[in-house]
Amino acid sequence: xxxxxxxxxxxxxxxxxxxxxxxxxxxxxxxxxxxxxxxxxxxxxxxxxxxxxxxxxxxxxxxxxxxxxxxxxxxxxxxxxxxxxxxxxxxxxxxxxxxxxxxxxxxxxxxxxxxxxxxxxxxxxxxxxxxxxxxxxxxxxxxxxxxxxxxxxxxxxxxxxxxxxxxxxxxxxxxxxxxxxxxxxxxxxxxxxxxxxxxxxxx
Amino acid sequence: xxxxxxxxxxxxxxxxxxxxxxxxxxxxxxxxxxxxxxxxxxxxxxxxxxxxxxxxxxxxxxxxxxxxxxxxxxxxxxxxxxxxxxxxxxxxxxxxxxxxxxxxxxxxxxxxxxxxxxxxxxxxxxxxxxxxxxxxxxxxxxxxxxxxxxxxxxxxxxxxxxxxxxxxxxxxxxxxxxxxxxxxxxxxxxxxxxxxxxxxxxx
DNA sequence: ACCTTTTTAATACAGTTGTATTATTTTATT
DNA sequence: AATAAAATAATACAACTGTATTAAAAAGGT
Numbered sequence: 001x002x003x004x005x006x007x008x009x010x011x012x013x014x015x016x017x018x019x020x021x022x023x024x025x026x027x028x029x030x031x032x033x034x035x036x037x038x039x040x041x042x043x044x045x046x047x048x049x050x051x052x053x054x055x056x057x058x059x060x061x062x063x064x065x066x067x068x069x070x071x072x073x074x075x076x077x078x079x080x081x082x083x084x085x086x087x088x089x090x091x092x093x094x095x096x097x098x099x100x101x102x103x104x105x106x107x108x109x110x111x112x113x114x115x116x117x118x119x120x121x122x123x124x125x126x127x128x129x130x131x132x133x134x135x136x137x138x139x140x141x142x143x144x145x146x147x148x149x150x151x152x153x154x155x156x157x158x159x160x161x162x163x164x165x166x167x168x169x170x171x172x173x174x175x176x177x178x179x180x181x182x183x184x185x186x187x188x189x190x191x192x193x194x195x196x197x198x199x200x201x202x203x
Numbered sequence: 204x205x206x207x208x209x210x211x212x213x214x215x216x217x218x219x220x221x222x223x224x225x226x227x228x229x230x231x232x233x234x235x236x237x238x239x240x241x242x243x244x245x246x247x248x249x250x251x252x253x254x255x256x257x258x259x260x261x262x263x264x265x266x267x268x269x270x271x272x273x274x275x276x277x278x279x280x281x282x283x284x285x286x287x288x289x290x291x292x293x294x295x296x297x298x299x300x301x302x303x304x305x306x307x308x309x310x311x312x313x314x315x316x317x318x319x320x321x322x323x324x325x326x327x328x329x330x331x332x333x334x335x336x337x338x339x340x341x342x343x344x345x346x347x348x349x350x351x352x353x354x355x356x357x358x359x360x361x362x363x364x365x366x367x368x369x370x371x372x373x374x375x376x377x378x379x380x381x382x383x384x385x386x387x388x389x390x391x392x393x394x395x396x397x398x399x400x401x402x403x404x405x406x
Numbered sequence: 407a408c409c410t411t412t413t414t415a416a417t418a419c420a421g422t423t424g425t426a427t428t429a430t431t432t433t434a435t436t
Numbered sequence: 437a438a439t440a441a442a443a444t445a446a447t448a449c450a451a452c453t454g455t456a457t458t459a460a461a462a463a464g465g466t
Contacts, residue, residue, distance in 0.1 A: 016443090032326035034237035037423060049424090051444040094430065112325050116385065119322035122315050123235035132385055141387070166381075166389065166397045167374060174377030175369065181321065182335055185342070186369065194369045201404055219413095240453060252454090254414040262454060 016056050021066040025113050028066075033116040038062070059093050064130055067117045071108045071134050074099060088148045095174065096145055099184045100138070100172040103188045111176055142169050155202040164202065171198055220258050223248045224269040228316045231269075236319040241265070267333055270320045273313045274337050277302055299348055300398065303375040305382050306391045314379055337401070345372050358405040367405065373386045376403055 027036045028035060038059055042052040056062040079116035083092040102108035143165045146173040149155040155164075175194060180188040226248035230239045241262055245255040259265035281302060286295040305311035322330040323347075346368045353357040378397060383388040 013294070013442095028326075030326060032323055035326070037424075038425085047443095048445045050427090050429095050446070053425085054443060057425095074204070084300065116322045116325065116381070119319045120235055120237070121384065123231075123233060123238070128384075135381070135385055136388075144330050162398070163397050164219045166378065167391060167401060170375075170377030170381060170394075170397070171370060172377065173380050174373030174375065177321070177376050177380065178338070178369075178373060181324065182338055185339075190369060191373075192371070194366050195367050198370060240466095241455085242453075251415045253416065253457090256455080258415065260455095 010186060014158055015056070017065060018069060020052060020055055020062070022046070024062060024066040025069075025109065028113050028116050029109065033120055034064075035162065036161075049169075060126055063117070063120070064126060066113070067134075070114055071137070073106075073110060088152060090149070090152055090154050092143050093152075093154075094199075096169075096197075097140070097172070097199075100142070100176065100190065101143045101188070101191055101195065102176050108180065112180055115177070115180065119185055137167060139165065142172075149199075150203065159202060168198070171195070216258070221272060223250070223255060223258055224272045227265060227269040228272075228312065231316050231319050232304070232312065235370075236323055239266075252399060263329060263351065265325075266320070266330060269316070269334055270330065270337075272295075273317055274340070276309075276313060291354070291355060293355055293357050296348050296355075296357075297402075298349055299344070300375070300402075301395065303345070303379065303392055304391070305379050306395060309385065315383055318380070318383065330354060342368065345375075352402075352405065357402075362405060371401070374398070 010166040014059065020041065024036055024041050027040050027044050038049055041062065042049045045052065049083065052062075055164060056065065064074060078096060081095060083093075083095060097108070103112045118131060121131040141160065146159075146161055146165055148163070150157055150159065166186065172195070175186065179188065179191050213391070223244065227239055227244050230243050230247050234243065241252055241255060243267065245252045248255065259268065272318060281299060284295075284298060302310070305314045320330060321334060324334040328334075345365065349358065349364055349368055349371060351360065353360055353364070378389065378394040379381075382391065382394050
């Protein structure tokens with residue numbers, strides 16, 4: 001009873017924070033990160049600056065949270081797919097790998113926002129630390145996927161996994177970047193196809 | 204005589220513009236692109252705002268020029284190597300490919316600045332157009348390098364070059380990004396090694 | 407020496423920024 | 437109904453921003 005109420009309260013607060021973070025995304029995409037001022041974000045979220053301050057006491061808090069939300073959304077998406085329910089399968093692994101490419105509008109949006117944060121990370125210690133943490137997580141996840149591919153005999157057992165994870169992660173990252181920057185040339189279909197061709201070379 | 208004087212005049216003007224652009228780089232790296240205001244750049248270049256305005260009438264002009272300077276520096280570097288003097292050679296090709304990775308401080312610096320501009324390109328039409336133009340140029344250059352590798356029998360003739368150029372370019376771009384963001388994990392040595400391993404798989 | 411051009415600088419303007427403080431409204435509790 | 441807490445809002449402050457205008461200094465030409 002009391003526990004449920006507390007959880008609902010927290011969820012309401014958290015839902016508003018998430019709504020504000022998504023308004024931040026919208027501003028970043030439309031006007032660039034440098035124009036994601038607290039006023040512009042507040043306007044986008046239909047709040048006043050004072051009101052927004054109730055949820056994020058500093059702009060830095062807001063940006064960090066907005067960045068973390070990208071990873072949270074990815075994790076939720078993967079979780080919702082119920083992958084690996086019956087043990088590892090090739091198709092599930094591919095599905096995880098595909099989450100690293102902007103193959104739909106949602107993912108593309110997130111990656112564009114992420115790119116903006118990457119840029120800011122170079123000069124902002126807090127953003128950088130968070131960025132690095134999330135990249136490390138992705139690296140581990142990809143390494144695990146590669147190990148599973150080898151386990152499933154979908155990749156050769158003699159591969160140097162240290163090299164291959166750098167190669168795969170680099171490929172995914174680079175193609176994503178190109179797909180964002182030159183969407184007419186590097187279409188989702190093309191980069192998805194190249195990913196599959198790449199995986200074929202691992203057999 | 205008169206021609207030499209005009210050229211010297213232009214070179215002097217151009218040299219000052221380049222100096223200002225490099226001050227812009229310095230500010231971007233230290234404080235982020237969003238803090239590369241005309242005042243901060245002017246201060247970095249030891250000029251006043253009015254003085255800076257003599258060389259770049261708008262901030263946008265300054266940023267575009269600063270972005271173009273990255274490519275100009277790369278081209279100059281490649282030019283200075285006198286590659287392909289005696290026709291194509293494998294080592295020369297590798298040298299060009301290595302220019303796509305942050306293997307030294309200069310290149311790393313340029314790529315960090317480039318990352319900042321990429322981010323800004325998402326919301327700024329002028330920057331985006333210039334970004335896309337430069338990326339297209341790089342794509343073509345890489346495609347040419349791949350074709351030369353095939354010609355030199357350093358890559359199989361049956362490769363699908365459309366796939367391989369996307370793969371190679373993606374790999375180079377992605378590893379560069381990782382080297383910038385996680386320099387302790389993705390060291391220049393590692394990414395250089397992975398590039399070579401990748402090229403081995405093309406044989 | 408004087409005049410012109412180039413380079414550098416100072417100042418102003420209107421607008422924006424993150425943060426702080428105070429106020430008001432809404433919701434929840436007693 | 438009264439009180440307290442939560443949510444929203446308005447206002448202020450000091451500093452910063454790109455651009456415009458005017459001024460001054462330095463360099464070049466006659």
